Amino acid sequence: MTVQETGPLTTEAGAPVADNQNSETAGPAGPVLLQSQHLLEKLAHFNRERIPERVVHARGAGAYGTFTLTRDVSQWTRAAFLSEVGKQTETFLRFSTVAGNLGSADTVRDPRGFALKFYTEEGNYDLVGNNTPVFFIKDALKFPDFIHTQKRDPYTGSQEADNVWDFWSLSPESTHQVTWLFGDRGIPATLRHMNGYGSHTYQWNNEAGEVFWVKYHFKTDQGIRNLTQAEANRIAGEDPDHHQRDLRTAIERGEFPSWTVQVQVMPAADAAAYRFNPFDLTKVWPHADYPPIEIGRLELNRNPENVFAEVEQSVFSPAHFVPGIGPSPDRMLQGRLFAYGDAHRYRVGVNADHLPVNRPHATQARTHARDGYLYDGRHKGERNYEPNSFGGPEQTGRPLWEPVEVSGATAYGAAPVHAEDDDFGQAGALYRLMSQDEQARLVENLAGFIAKVSRDDIAARAVDNFRRADEDFGKRLEVAVQALRG
Numbered sequence: 001m002t003v004q005e006t007g008p009l010t011t012e013a014g015a016p017v018a019d020n021q022n023s024e025t026a027g028p029a030g031p032v033l034l035q036s037q038h039l040l041e042k043l044a045h046f047n048r049e050r051i052p053e054r055v056v057h058a059r060g061a062g063a064y065g066t067f068t069l070t071r072d073v074s075q076w077t078r079a080a081f082l083s084e085v086g087k088q089t090e091t092f093l094r095f096s097t098v099a100g101n102l103g104s105a106d107t108v109r110d111p112r113g114f115a116l117k118f119y120t121e122e123g124n125y126d127l128v129g130n131n132t133p134v135f136f137i138k139d140a141l142k143f144p145d146f147i148h149t150q151k152r153d154p155y156t157g158s159q160e161a162d163n164v165w166d167f168w169s170l171s172p173e174s175t176h177q178v179t180w181l182f183g184d185r186g187i188p189a190t191l192r193h194m195n196g197y198g199s200h201t202y203q204w205n206n207e208a209g210e211v212f213w214v215k216y217h218f219k220t221d222q223g224i225r226n227l228t229q230a231e232a233n234r235i236a237g238e239d240p241d242h243h244q245r246d247l248r249t250a251i252e253r254g255e256f257p258s259w260t261v262q263v264q265v266m267p268a269a270d271a272a273a274y275r276f277n278p279f280d281l282t283k284v285w286p287h288a289d290y291p292p293i294e295i296g297r298l299e300l301n302r303n304p305e306n307v308f309a310e311v312e313q314s315v316f317s318p319a320h321f322v323p324g325i326g327p328s329p330d331r332m333l334q335g336r337l338f339a340y341g342d343a344h345r346y347r348v349g350v351n352a353d354h355l356p357v358n359r360p361h362a363t364q365a366r367t368h369a370r371d372g373y374l375y376d377g378r379h380k381g382e383r384n385y386e387p388n389s390f391g392g393p394e395q396t397g398r399p400l401w402e403p404v405e406v407s408g409a410t411a412y413g414a415a416p417v418h419a420e421d422d423d424f425g426q427a428g429a430l431y432r433l434m435s436q437d438e439q440a441r442l443v444e445n446l447a448g449f450i451a452k453v454s455r456d457d458i459a460a461r462a463v464d465n466f467r468r469a470d471e472d473f474g475k476r477l478e479v480a481v482q483a484l485r486g
């Protein structure tokens, strides 16, 4: 807890304030004077306390921590923070829900954001993932439409089951993620008791310039714990800030949550013939194909001192890479490389990356970018152009990531279909992995929501996607939906 400062109260300009309880008036019973500067300043500042909330993932909690490398990975990446067993890197992790507004309840059924910033000596590396290994769609072009169905309807002002199921049922590639979401892991008990995933496939490249495709997994060391829908509903009413409070107080007690970090590594040469498109975000790489390899440990051990400054104003971008790590051709990831920096400039401002939580901690940003709102003058009188004859930062000549072969003409259209690519196979496999009890809860959770849809054709189409994933799944869901709809 921050120690309270003593001494005279002042205005924003530092002048002592005589009275913070009564405004200056024209006589004891008269109106307030325009010269009551302290009052005007207070009211004006108060009116400007909010910045736009994140358009998605508005509701969140964050903490600082430490990543420790436990395995030599230099055969796959030349990233300096991954160069030496035992090396530690400071991190900041922000958890979030996706659809709810800033003040919404924590215990809703929704993916959880798992946005991790590594403050490395080669710049900040942001891994902006979720607690699910897959996603609802596979092209960034569909993201605004998808999110519109999750957010408030323009007419009713509420989230509408019709919109959600209309979109999902017409986007069958969402079947895998929806099956995941309505299963037990759809409502984590706390932010400490869930896994995190990088979700996308990313490029790693080593000193020799060899390319590997990787997926990140953060396995909770606290064990997986979830809430049933009934428990979650109760907690949402009784303690809407449940997850945020749990994280903060666990760290205050010295119970530092941790995650075992694993990667799946695919040599670049495997990608073209792999049975699934390895850059399709609606699919996992089965562990039998690419076993997860343990590479490190992530611990959260320090709470932010000021939630607005460090959590609300924190910014994460999938485009923040460091040498040895880069993007894959995943169409969702490609869209995200643009979307986040753009959101930051709108939401926090052009100098968002200068704020203490966002700027590099283990190196310095050296750019020729200058000025703009709230520029702090950090570059003093340094030249702000290049080439110049006065010195200053210089390009390295080596890109962060290695080139990737492409072929064919520019076009619109679906990505190449690999041997086992479809919209339903992995959803069915996930259903069959679940215990009988878990399957029953999955069917009940889905049926409860689908039953709210106003049109029979949308409900039927929704059920049909799950039938195509697994016949038994579809049958049970149909019966359950019919029982509820009458």
Ligand code: HEM
Binding pocket: 053, 054, 055, 056, 057, 060, 094, 095, 096, 112, 113, 114, 115, 128, 129, 130, 135, 139, 140, 141, 143, 198, 199, 200, 314, 315, 316, 332, 333, 335, 336, 339, 340, 343, 344, 347
């Ligand atoms: C093309 C698809 C996507 C687009 C266009 C998109 C866009 C955005 C935008 C604009 C924000 C708000 C950023 C801000 O205001 O600071 C955001 C936040 C976030 N997104 Fe996405 N998103 C997409 C897909 C995904 C996927 C697939 C994941 C996870 C695998 C994800 C994880 C997150 C997380 C964790 C945050 C919150 C970051 C934070 O804590 O500040 N998003 N997204």
